[in-house]
Amino acid sequence: MALLVIGAQGAIRRLVDHDNAGLLSWLPGGFAASITVYVLAVVIGAVVAGWAHDARKAAAD
Template sequence: MRHVTALITGMLLLVLGAQGAIRLLADHDNAGLLAWLPGGIAVRLACYAVVAVLGASLAGWGGRKAK
């Protein structure tokens, strides 16, 4: 059950990170969930990328262990 939870959490993080990065690239003024973060577009885009990579890694690990 723990691995399935990691898989679901990872997929959610992947979706949130990828969707936020695409939104930010399409409209630089729409920062989404990270609107509170200072530093401009570069910092926000890097944070979304980190969240997406973390989510992909967590989902991959959870998927391998859940089998």
């Protein structure tokens, strides 16, 4: 869930203020590279959070 939140917050910040790279300011490649990594973090975070929710639900049954 933390990866989802950090990725979403970073992507929104990057879209609103192109000069503020946030946590990925060290990453070469500029805007395209950093927005790609942030979106990838959102996708991975959503998949892992969904998997964890399903696993928890199955364990409760």
